[in-house]
Amino acid sequence: MGTESSKRKRGAEMTAAGWVVRHPGSVAAPAALVASGVELGWTATGGILGGAAAGLGAWYRAHPDTFDRFAAPRIRSWQRRWLRYIGPRWRNALIACDLYTTHRKTGEMRVPRLVRVHSYSPSVDTLTVQLHPGQHLRQFEAKLPELTEALKVERIAIERVKPRHIALIVERREPFTEVIDAPEMVYDSDAVDPTDLYVGETEYGTDWRIPLLGQHIFAAGATGAGKNSIVASLLRGVAPLIRDGSVRLWLCDPKQMEFAKLAGIAHRYADTETAAAELVDEYVEDMQATQRQLQQQGRRKITPSPLTPLNLLVLDEMGALLTYGDPNVARGLRKQLGLVGSQGRATGHAMTGLVQEPTKDTVPVRDLFTTRVCLRVTSAAHVDMVLGENARLRGALADEIPNDPATAGIGYVIRQRSRVPMRVRAAYVNDGELDELVEFVRAGWRSADLRVAA
Numbered sequence: 109m110g111t112e113s114s115k116r117k118r119g120a121e122m123t124a125a126g127w128v129v130r131h132p133g134s135v136a137a138p139a140a141l142v143a144s145g146v147e148l149g150w151t152a153t154g155g156i157l158g159g160a161a162a163g164l165g166a167w168y169r170a171h172p173d174t175f176d177r178f179a180a181p182r183i184r185s186w187q188r189r190w191l192r193y194i195g196p197r198w199r200n201a202l203i204a205c206d207l208y209t210t211h212r213k214t215g216e217m218r219v220p221r222l223v224r225v226h227s228y229s230p231s232v233d234t235l236t237v238q239l240h241p242g243q244h245l246r247q248f249e250a251k252l253p254e255l256t257e258a259l260k261v262e263r264i265a266i267e268r269v270k271p272r273h274i275a276l277i278v279e280r281r282e283p284f285t286e287v288i289d290a291p292e293m294v295y296d297s298d299a300v301d302p303t304d305l306y307v308g309e310t311e312y313g314t315d316w317r318i319p320l321l322g323q324h325i326f327a328a329g330a331t332g333a334g335k336n337s338i339v340a341s342l343l344r345g346v347a348p349l350i351r352d353g354s355v356r357l358w359l360c361d362p363k364q365m366e367f368a369k370l371a372g373i374a375h376r377y378a379d380t381e382t383a384a385a386e387l388v389d390e391y392v393e394d395m396q397a398t399q400r401q402l403q404q405q406g407r408r409k410i411t412p413s414p415l416t417p418l419n420l421l422v423l424d425e426m427g428a429l430l431t432y433g434d435p436n437v438a439r440g441l442r443k444q445l446g447l448v449g450s451q452g453r454a455t456g457h458a459m460t461g462l463v464q465e466p467t468k469d470t471v472p473v474r475d476l477f478t479t480r481v482c483l484r485v486t487s488a489a490h491v492d493m494v495l496g497e498n499a500r501l502r503g504a505l506a507d508e509i510p511n512d513p514a515t516a517g518i519g520y521v522i523r524q525r526s527r528v529p530m531r532v533r534a535a536y537v538n539d540g541e542l543d544e545l546v547e548f549v550r551a552g553w554r555s556a557d558l559r560v561a562a
């Protein structure tokens with residue numbers, strides 16, 4: 109016997125009771141306010157509220173890190189949920205896009221319920237939506253362009269979370285509409301902090317900084333996504349240290365495109381797969397020699413100087429080196445990179461790997477890298493491969509970045525403490541600025557040679 113469905117609609121008071129059960133805070137907060145007003149008096153209640161607001165304001169000003177991590181996402185999620193999405197706007201948008209079901213007997217329009225809104229970052233919201241029986245993710249996929257317009261947002265991506273629950277990942281606005289200027293090169297080595305180098309901006313309007321000393325950087329992005337600008341920005345940041353011999357560049361450049369210019373300032377340069385493998389072998393030997401030196405001196409780690417330089421291994425097209433080349437060379441390379449990844453941080457042997465397409469072969473290596481950046485990629489699956497599980501669901505919509513030169517350099521990183529994705533844009537170093545870097549370093553080397561000769 110089938111379940112009979114009634115022709116009567118559910119009572120309004122029961123719908124309201126259901127709402128109250130689902131949103132206890134929305135009832136408890138006003139109730140607590142009234143209770144406090146009655147018990148303590150309205151002046152005291154106003155004082156408590158004012159004190160709380162002042163406390164939040166002070167927290168916002170005094171500790172941006174902890175405020176952005178703990179308070180801002182909650183306040184933003186709450187505000188977005190109640191002021192932006194919930195209510196007639198949500199209902200009308202879904203009805204306009206035919207994303208509702210109709211009760212067979214009562215004819216009531218049933219709009220999928222917005223269960224949760226997470227605003228991990230200012231530009232992206234993740235909406236968890238509960239579907240009605242008969243609905244499927246496919247219907248939403250087919251209507252995404254319409255829904256994007258109806259909700260007046262830039263872009264929406266979609267994922268299944270669990271049975272009858274989907275997530276809409278909503279990009280509300282593009283924070284980066286202009287190219288970011290290349291980092292200035294300072295003259296003085298003392299003015300450079302290799303643990304904190306400027307590479308661009310974040311969606312919060314703050315500097316995007318990356319540590320080079322003691323860290324390994326992994327950047328993935330389809331061709332033209334702007335991977336080179338990350339490396340070029342870092343190198344401009346440490347230019348005086350390269351000039352003074354406190355940073356040494358080891359460059360594997362099988363593509364021989366933009367980085368070919370840097371051959372002139374590289375300590376070692378390889379332009380073929382075999383030469384790259386030899387270079388990496390030499391890099392590991394150098395690292396092991398430094399380990400022995402540190403042991404003899406009873407030290408645990410280096411401070412960059414011409415005697416104990418910070419070494420930077422840059423692997424362009426790392427995916428190609430590990431995936432498509434000679435399997436023996438690739439195997440050897442993987443083993444050597446494993447050693448650098450696990451032991452190079454103390455000896456000042458950092459590495460930066462660039463890949464166009466994260467694959468199964470690059471993923472195990474990925475875990476060796478402490479800082480990972482995902483620029484525009486061609487598949488949704490690549491995002492989690494680069495940034496880790498659930499990064500896309502939390503808003504790292506790197507596969508939704510349009511394939512347009514105007515978006516080059518835009519991508520996502522995971523904020524270390526909160527594990528939340530953050531949209532960033534690398535500064536753009538053009539050919540002239542790359543030449544300027546090379547000339548800056550070489551001019552320093554020439555005058556040092558002249559001094560030695562004299």
Ligand SMILES: Nc1ncnc2c1ncn2[C@@H]1O[C@H](COP(=O)(O)OP(=O)(O)OP(=O)(O)O)[C@@H](O)[C@H]1O
Nearest residue numbers: 287329331332333334335336337516517534535536
């Ligand atoms: N940070 C940036 N900001 C703005 N535009 C950029 C940025 N980086 C690169 N571009 C633009 O995008 C183009 C492609 O960049 P680039 O060659 O660095 O990409 P890529 O990811 O290294 O690609 P490939 O893997 O093919 O080398 C550049 O010629 C430049 O016009």
